[in-house]
Amino acid sequence: MPRKTRLDRVMRSAAALFAADGFAAASVSRLARLARVSKPGIYYHVRDKEELLFRICDDSMAGILAGARGAVAAADEPVARLRGVMRAHARFHWQHPNNLAILFGQMAYLSPERRRRIVVRERAYLDLVRGLIREGMRRRAFRRVDPSVAAFALFAMLNTLDAWYDPRGRLGPEALVRELERLYLDGLAAPGPPRAIARSDILGPRGRRDRRRCLR
């Protein structure tokens, strides 16, 4: 078996195992059985269990970031770019269904130095999304919002998908992403009715007569 293929299988099995059992409880013996590789076969690729966790986190952030940069390059205005970023993030999740839960739940098990390297990529992603939101605000395509809160709210929806969404359910992945796009970009509140008429609007210089007309 080519080493590349074997490593891929080890990485996918490690992601499934860490997501199911948690990093602390997962054993390399169990991983070896799951990946159908000998323990020395695993140690050929990585020094220890923590290196597997690091690679899962690092590959995940690299993949998400590459997807986001591709989405920015593929469109020329902030709404379409942000939509593309959302789609790329969701696509990464469908392709690596265990990775986001690990990335956002088990980073604490990494050494400080390795965690720092993941945080650098996370920061680049955060800056990219905040940059799109700021650009959208400058162009009046977006409302005035706090770009950091808006970016984290987006990540919250996308990074928790594995906890609340089953792609085999009634709503397919494409339909789900469209729902999230609409919800995030357009919000829940329906475009409001015309502003309630204020007393000062009603009682103009001509007094009661105008008032009746305005209320009709």
Added chain:
Amino acid sequence: MPRKTRLDRVMRSAAALFAADGFAAASVSRLARLARVSKPGIYYHVRDKEELLFRICDDSMAGILAGARGAVAAADEPVARLRGVMRAHARFHWQHPNNLAILFGQMAYLSPERRRRIVVRERAYLDLVRGLIREGMRRRAFRRVDPSVAAFALFAMLNTLDAWYDPRGRLGPEALVRELERLYLDGLAAPGPPRAIARSDILGPRGRRDRRRCLR
């Protein structure tokens, strides 16, 4: 020391410990030191570590649900009710900063029977929020959305607060909740410019003359 006070301190310390170390790695000896209670003092209140986890999860869902029901009772239309639910959920988080992370990250350590009891409460909360969203749609206060997706998107924003928001930072809790309310209810996209003028709108029965007028 009254037993109630001691139990409270044990519960708060257990929440801090489970959030920091994870349930699997947390030891009752460490908890005893943290809560300044003897180990027998802990076992006076609970049978084992899992019972502490169950009580944290159960009390949390009970508290969130009570807050949501209070918010529903305190307002008489779905937008205000949903806003109140968001505020109550966030308030619960400020008051119990470790609990949401445990509730949404460590339920897997509960026995199936205990997990089922938490899931019943979670389901009641989900149904309450979906019910508000459906009622809002019926009254045309909300857009047509998928109520389940909209509810989970809301929970995602609120349940991940501990991972991305520091109440001691530049944005206070009140300001943060207002930002989230605006983002969730109104969305990111600015109210659009008037619909682009279609060719059929421009070239009416009177031809070119109308076209110039419409484009001016």
